[in-house]
Amino acid sequence: MTSPTQVRKKMKKMTKNNFDQELNQDNNELAPNRLINRIGKLEEIGGAYRVLNGAQPNWISNHLIKQLSNSNNPPMFKGSIYQEQEYNNQLTQELNQGIVIESNQIKIYNPSFLTKRADGRYRENIDCRLINQLTKSVHFKMDGVVELAKLMEKGDYATTLDIQDAFLHIRVSPNLQPYLVLMFKMKSITYIALPFGYKRSTYIFSKILLI
Numbered sequence: 001m002t003s004p005t006q007v008r009k010k011m012k013k014m015t016k017n018n019f020d021q022e023l024n025q026d027n028n029e030l031a032p033n034r035l036i037n038r039i040g041k042l043e044e045i046g047g048a049y050r051v052l053n054g055a056q057p058n059w060i061s062n063h064l065i066k067q068l069s070n071s072n073n074p075p076m077f078k079g080s081i082y083q084e085q086e087y088n089n090q091l092t093q094e095l096n097q098g099i100v101i102e103s104n105q106i107k108i109y110n111p112s113f114l115t116k117r118a119d120g121r122y123r124e125n126i127d128c129r130l131i132n133q134l135t136k137s138v139h140f141k142m143d144g145v146v147e148l149a150k151l152m153e154k155g156d157y158a159t160t161l162d163i164q165d166a167f168l169h170i171r172v173s174p175n176l177q178p179y180l181v182l183m184f185k186m187k188s189i190t191y192i193a194l195p196f197g198y199k200r201s202t203y204i205f206s207k208i209l210l211i
Contacts, residue, residue: 030098031168032193035208047211054171055194055204057179058136065107065134065179072130074109074183083114083122090114090124091184099168103190107178125197131179132199142206167201170194170208 029037035051042048059065077087094100111127152158172180172192180191180198194201 031165032098032171034169036171042211045211047208050207050211051170054173055176055198055200056173057176058138058200060134060136065131068130068134069107072108074188075111077112077184079114086122087112087114087124087184090122091189094124095189097168099193100189100191103177103181103188105178105190106181106188108181109188110180110182112182112184126180126182126191126195128180128195128197128199132197135199138200138203140203140206142202167196167205168193170204 035042039048039051042051077084079087091100095102108131110130113125113127114122115125117123170193172194177190177192180195181188183189194204
């Protein structure tokens with residue numbers, strides 16, 4: 001006869017094996033495709049529309065965004081030789097991961113730069129202030145520790161997840177992609193995965209989490 005302790009150990013091992021399989025699958029997929037490739041499961045829980053819809057433009061004024069498009073010039077990268085090489089390495093990695101692509105569909109060029117992390121490494125960022133000022137604001141509340149505590153029950157398992165690059169699992173709609181373009185070494189590159197600097201990124205991400 002199997003004891004409750006043995007059952008729990010078996011379930012824990014099965015959960016770990018399933019997690020490892022999912023993790024290995026994730027590592028072989030382009031970042032923006034990881035949710036799309038599981039659209040069947042998302043349909044079962046009513047979340048397919050939000051994922052397929054992705055990040056859509058939501059302008060304060062179509063007239064103003066058109067004016068900005070007509071007057072926009074590509075800003076050049078500024079930094080040391082080392083920073084330029086580091087930037088190039090990170091951009092190449094994002095191209096390989098399907099986070100960005102080369103594009104000739106351009107409405108707005110955005111500045112891009114490197115920021116230094118707490119551990120001393122650099123991170124490539126896109127500066128979306130130009131389009132953010134013409135994007136409608138949205139007020140929302142993200143669930144936190146208080147809401148989590150209400151859901152927990154005695155005996156629940158818990159883990160921590162690094163969601164540093166979680167936004168990149170969400171696709172940018174073709175309607176918004178031409179406004180998320182940067183230029184580097186005379187190449188126009190646009191985000192097809194949701195960048196952190198976009199005004200509505202946190203809101204869109206929170207809605208996906210609710211699925």
